[in-house]
Amino acid sequence: MYEREKDLVQAFVRGQMSRRSLIRRLGALGVTAGTAGILLNSSATRALAQDFDWQRHAGTTIRLLLNQHPYTDAMIANLDNFRELTGMDVTYDVFAEDVYFERVTAALAAGSSEYDAFMTGAYMTWTYGPAGWIEDLNQWINDPEKTGPQYNWEDMLEGVRKSCAWNGQPGAPLGTEDAYQWCIPWGYEQNNLSYNRRMFDEIGLDVPGNLDELIETAAKAKAGGDGIYGIGVRGSRSWATIHPGFLSGYANYGQQDLSMENGALSAAMNTDVSKEYHRKWVQMIKESGAPDWATHTWYQVGIDLGAGRSAMIYDADILGYFQNGGTAEAGNLAYAPFAANPEADAPTPNIWIWSLAMSRFSQRKDPAWYFIQWASGPEHTLFGARQMDLVNPVRQSVWDDPDFRQRLENSYPGYVEMHDVSAPGASIKFTPQPLFFDLTTEWAATLQRMVADEVPVDEGLDQLAESVNRQLADVGLR
Amino acid sequence: MDTMSPLERVLRGIAITLVILFFMFPIFWIFLMSFQTNETILRVPPSIVFEPTIANYQALLTGRLETAAGTLEIRFMRNLFNSLFLSTASVALALVLGIPAAYAFARLKFRGSEEIAFTLLSFRFAPPLLVLLPLVIYFQQIGLANTYIGLIWVYQLICLPLILWIVRGYFEDIPADIEHAYRIAGHRWFTTFRKVALPLAGPGIAAAGLLAFIFAWNNFIFALVLASADKQPVTVGALAFVTASGIQFGQIAAAIVLSIAPVFALALYAQRYLVEGLSLGAVKG
Numbered sequence: 001m002y003e004r005e006k007d008l009v010q011a012f013v014r015g016q017m018s019r020r021s022l023i024r025r026l027g028a029l030g031v032t033a034g035t036a037g038i039l040l041n042s043s044a045t046r047a048l049a050q051d052f053d054w055q056r057h058a059g060t061t062i063r064l065l066l067n068q069h070p071y072t073d074a075m076i077a078n079l080d081n082f083r084e085l086t087g088m089d090v091t092y093d094v095f096a097e098d099v100y101f102e103r104v105t106a107a108l109a110a111g112s113s114e115y116d117a118f119m120t121g122a123y124m125t126w127t128y129g130p131a132g133w134i135e136d137l138n139q140w141i142n143d144p145e146k147t148g149p150q151y152n153w154e155d156m157l158e159g160v161r162k163s164c165a166w167n168g169q170p171g172a173p174l175g176t177e178d179a180y181q182w183c184i185p186w187g188y189e190q191n192n193l194s195y196n197r198r199m200f201d202e203i204g205l206d207v208p209g210n211l212d213e214l215i216e217t218a219a220k221a222k223a224g225g226d227g228i229y230g231i232g233v234r235g236s237r238s239w240a241t242i243h244p245g246f247l248s249g250y251a252n253y254g255q256q257d258l259s260m261e262n263g264a265l266s267a268a269m270n271t272d273v274s275k276e277y278h279r280k281w282v283q284m285i286k287e288s289g290a291p292d293w294a295t296h297t298w299y300q301v302g303i304d305l306g307a308g309r310s311a312m313i314y315d316a317d318i319l320g321y322f323q324n325g326g327t328a329e330a331g332n333l334a335y336a337p338f339a340a341n342p343e344a345d346a347p348t349p350n351i352w353i354w355s356l357a358m359s360r361f362s363q364r365k366d367p368a369w370y371f372i373q374w375a376s377g378p379e380h381t382l383f384g385a386r387q388m389d390l391v392n393p394v395r396q397s398v399w400d401d402p403d404f405r406q407r408l409e410n411s412y413p414g415y416v417e418m419h420d421v422s423a424p425g426a427s428i429k430f431t432p433q434p435l436f437f438d439l440t441t442e443w444a445a446t447l448q449r450m451v452a453d454e455v456p457v458d459e460g461l462d463q464l465a466e467s468v469n470r471q472l473a474d475v476g477l478r
Numbered sequence: 479m480d481t482m483s484p485l486e487r488v489l490r491g492i493a494i495t496l497v498i499l500f501f502m503f504p505i506f507w508i509f510l511m512s513f514q515t516n517e518t519i520l521r522v523p524p525s526i527v528f529e530p531t532i533a534n535y536q537a538l539l540t541g542r543l544e545t546a547a548g549t550l551e552i553r554f555m556r557n558l559f560n561s562l563f564l565s566t567a568s569v570a571l572a573l574v575l576g577i578p579a580a581y582a583f584a585r586l587k588f589r590g591s592e593e594i595a596f597t598l599l600s601f602r603f604a605p606p607l608l609v610l611l612p613l614v615i616y617f618q619q620i621g622l623a624n625t626y627i628g629l630i631w632v633y634q635l636i637c638l639p640l641i642l643w644i645v646r647g648y649f650e651d652i653p654a655d656i657e658h659a660y661r662i663a664g665h666r667w668f669t670t671f672r673k674v675a676l677p678l679a680g681p682g683i684a685a686a687g688l689l690a691f692i693f694a695w696n697n698f699i700f701a702l703v704l705a706s707a708d709k710q711p712v713t714v715g716a717l718a719f720v721t722a723s724g725i726q727f728g729q730i731a732a733a734i735v736l737s738i739a740p741v742f743a744l745a746l747y748a749q750r751y752l753v754e755g756l757s758l759g760a761v762k763g
Contacts (some may be wrong), residue, residue: 001482069722106607106703108613114623227522299725306724307520322723328517363538389723 035219046105052148057367058087064371065107065118066092067100070322071187071354072119074388075375082374088367108133113361116368122164122353123243125182126432130168135358136180140369151377155395159427160185167408170433170477171260178204184353184376185394187384190349190426191248194305194320195312198332199225205311211249211280212341214314218288222313230288232301232313237448239440240297243430245314246281246447247350249340251429253277257440258431258468265433267465269443270458277340282450294448305329314338316352317419318391318396321412335414337421348425353394392419399423433477439468505738510729519727534732543719543729554733556708557715561741564701564711565694567630570688572637577683578641581671584649585657598642601635609635609701617704624706632700637690644689648682649675688748695741712737 064071072094079090093115095103104118108128128134140146141153153161162175164183172179194213195207203224208214218230230253234241247257255277259268268274286294302319304310306327313320317335324333339347356372358365374380378397384390385404398404399419408415409411428438446464449455455463472478482490511519513530538554582588583595601609613632614623622628652675660670676683682717698713716733719726 068718095702095707096720097722098717098720099714102699103702106611106614110611112614112618112623114618121612211734298722299720303520303725309522318722326516326724443641477662 003245043385049152051057054086054148054370057364057370060364060367061089061091062116062246062364062367062371063114064090064092065115066094066098067119067354068094069119069354070386070389070391075380075392077388078383082371082380085374086370088370088434090371098219108359108361108391111361113363115359116362116364117356117358118374119186120183120355120357122183122185122355122428123239123430123436125164125355126166126434126436128357129180129182131436133360134182135360135362135365136182137184137358137369138181139315140366140373141181146366147373148377150379151373152395152397155378155397156185157188157394157396157399157423157426159423160351160353160394163351163353163428166432171258171265171431174428174432176320180431183353183357184372186354186356186376187390188351188353188392188394188410188426189318190347190351190392190422191244191315191317192317192349192422193312193314193336193338194317194323194333194348194406195336196305196308196310196329197334197413198329199228199308199311200334203311207336209339210342211277212342214338214340215280215284215287218284218311222288225311227291228308229304229310230312232296232304232310233285233293233315234298234301235285235289235293235296235444235448235451237294237296237441237445239437239444241447242440243350243352244316245338247429248338248348249281249314250274250277251348251350252317252339252341252344254341256429256431257443261430265431265472267468267472269462269468270465275458275461278447278450278461282447282457285451289451293451304420305333308332308473317415321391321415322389324412335412335418337418345465346425347422348429349422350429351426351465353428357411368378433472434478435471435475439471442467508731508734512735514529514728514731516724516727531728534728535736537729537731538736543726552715552718552729553708554712554715554718554736557712558736560701560709560715561695561711561713561737563626564629564633565691567626568633568694569635569641569691571630572634572641572690573683573687574740575634576638576641576686577645577676578671580645581649581675583642584646585654595642595646596608599639602639606635606699607703610699611695614703623704624709626709627710629701629705632704633694633697636693636697638738640690640693641683644686645683647680648679652678684748691744692741725746 047309066075076092083089093103100119101124104141106112107115107118108131120134125134129136141151147153162179163178164185165175165181166172167176167179193207199205199221203221205217205220205224206213208217214231220230222228222230233245253273255271256268257276258265260266290296290300290310292300298316298319301310301313301315302323305313305320306323306329307475308329320333320335324330328386337347339345356375358368358372362368376394378395381393381395382398382401382404385393385398386401386407391408393399405416420462430440443464446455446460450457450460469478510526510528512534513532514528515531515533520526537552541552541555543552579598583591610632617623617628622631656678657670657674660674661667665673695711696713697711702709702714712733716730716737719730719733
């Protein structure tokens with residue numbers, strides 16, 4: 001770095017200059033905004049080294065298993081700063097998401113020591129944790145010898161942080177005092193509305209505020225639009241159909257997947273309120289959903305919104321975020337919080353959390369923790385959120401950052417407000433238990449049968465509850 | 479003598495055209511997609527009129543893909559090389575091991591021969607994951623994890639039984655008297671094997687080799703579980719275009735065109751042997 005640029009960045013790190021002034025003055029020296037961000041982060045990273053021995057594991061090499069994702073891209077873009085800070089080296093394998101979890105499961109099930117840390121979803125740790133494949137990270141988080149004072153664990157959004165902690169007892173709530181911290185949140189998705197503002201304006205639609213309005217608006221969009229459908233939601237025979245919009249709305253009515261009574265789990269999806277909710281959901285898909293809804297996964301829902309085939313989606317906010325660039329409808333998309341229940345105070349989105357976990361078979365656990373600590377720390381998260389697509393960041397300090405908020409406000413209308421309104425109620429709404437994937441996939445299959453008129457909603461839910469109870473009993477959970 | 483009437487000839491032509499159209503249309507459509515951007519591919523309604531671009535092939539060859547979410551590094555050419563290397567080396571090794579074994583099973587009746595042959599065939603029955611998980615541990619212990627040699631060895635689970643059982647059938651079809659006559663003329667058994675049995679079973683060996691190559695090329699799970707990202711074949715590598723921020727349909731189509739090209743070329747070249755070889759082995763005299 002040239003001396004003048006270096007002086008400017010150090011002045012900023014010392015608090016003698018605002019970020020805006022820094023970028024402007026670096027710009028005058030011919031440094032682009034993107035490069036300025038990386039330079040700035042490099043200095044901030046060096047500042048980290050002042051009150052913690054980041055060099056303790058210098059010379060060690062760790063190996064990561066990563067999913068191909070914008071969060072990974074953000075980390076790789078900033079990895080040289082980690083190498084400089086710690087003197088460690090990092091190698092990694094990146095696999096496409098379609099095969100990623102097979103690879104993770106194979107490595108862990110075989111007890112392979114090849115990878116020290118890896119990306120995972122929080123749901124997956126409900127299998128990995130009790131199987132003894134991953135470490136409880138509390139032992140590192142709570143050790144001041146191993147975790148720097150600037151890590152600020154409490155800065156992680158509470159609902160997100162707690163959703164990654166479970167005590168391993170089926171049916172126990174997430175994030176209890178005795179919970180194991182199976183993984184560290186890295187980036188997360190809430191489920192809300194992403195809609196095509198151009199279409200809404202042309203047809204004269206208002207953003208719906210509850211499930212009844214959503215059904216009505218979706219129907220009007222379909223009727224008023226040119227060959228489009230009203231609402232995009234997932235429909236494939238997979239657990240992933242249940243966890244986004246569907247479960248977020250379901251939880252907003254105070255409904256649960258399972259209930260715990262006297263230490264036994266029971267199906268809770270056949271209550272009267274649940275049946276009414278399912279009826280409305282099925283009606284919405286029949287009236288205004290995609291014609292091939294039963295095949296829709298994350299990809300189809302997103303692609304149709306970006307291509308202008310659907311008026312809105314009730315799905316992951318970052319799915320709508322990604323569709324607002326490089327697509328036919330780029331620049332036309334907007335975002336809104338969504339509380340399905342008209343009597344609810346605020347949305348209660350179920351969330352997906354891309355997290356970092358540590359393999360129990362790792363031979364380099366302390367160095368691996370140094371990486372996890374840095375990658376989920378405030379500096380890298382801020383860098384990723386400002387410069388890359390580490391969205392949604394999991395730290396409150398990043399959501400409070402004016403530059404990050406401004407960036408979102410400029411290009412993603414309504415996104416910041418949507419997050420602010422939804423974040424307090426955002427958490428994993430499923431009951432943690434070992435049959436999660438099987439039972440939730442069966443729930444999706446039942447939903448398909450209801451939409452296809454193969455079974456009435458009430459009867460379908462009763463059958464589902466019966467089957468769930470039987471499976472829970474088979475494994476001794478009921 | 480041509481007994482077909484003009485009407486019959488026309489109807490037959492139409493029927494053949496329809497069948498070709500039906501089977502070739504997906505490949506033709508993928509070929510067209512490979513010259514389009516994502517935006518033109520996704521337009522409603524789809525159209526075959528578009529401004530062609532070679533950007534997809536360019537991205538594959540250069541390894542850099544520009545997406546809405548930024549620049550994506552792709553290793554497709556590396557994946558293509560891996561597929562080519564793994565499939566070729568595996569088939570070559572399987573031929574070296576499998577042909578003499580097939581000959582032995584066909585000609586030499588020894589105790590346990592059927593059991594051994596069936597054991598080798600049974601490798602094809604086991605669910606791959608069941609075999610692979612223990613292999614991960616063993617391979618790590620003996621230093622074969624994440625190596626081409628380790629993968630080629632595991633690929634024998636696909637190639638060796640196929641070659642052994644198909645080629646065995648061909649050797650059995652060759653009358654033993656021919657070989658006996660050659661032996662009586664004073665030749666050693668290995669010379670007989672080399673000069674008589676091998677040439678006669680040539681079409682069958684070519685067919686078995688080609689089939690084994692196609693099976694190895696299409697394999698997905700072995701490298702996924704046993705090797706790191708830089709040793710993955712095209713079957714895994716092509717999934718890199720399906721990302722959280724969107725699906726790169728154009729690049730997928732270009733990748734398909736490039737990845738089927740070697741197998742297509744090989745099948746086209748060897749189709750005469752394939753048909754001849756397979757039909758020879760199918761009928762026992």
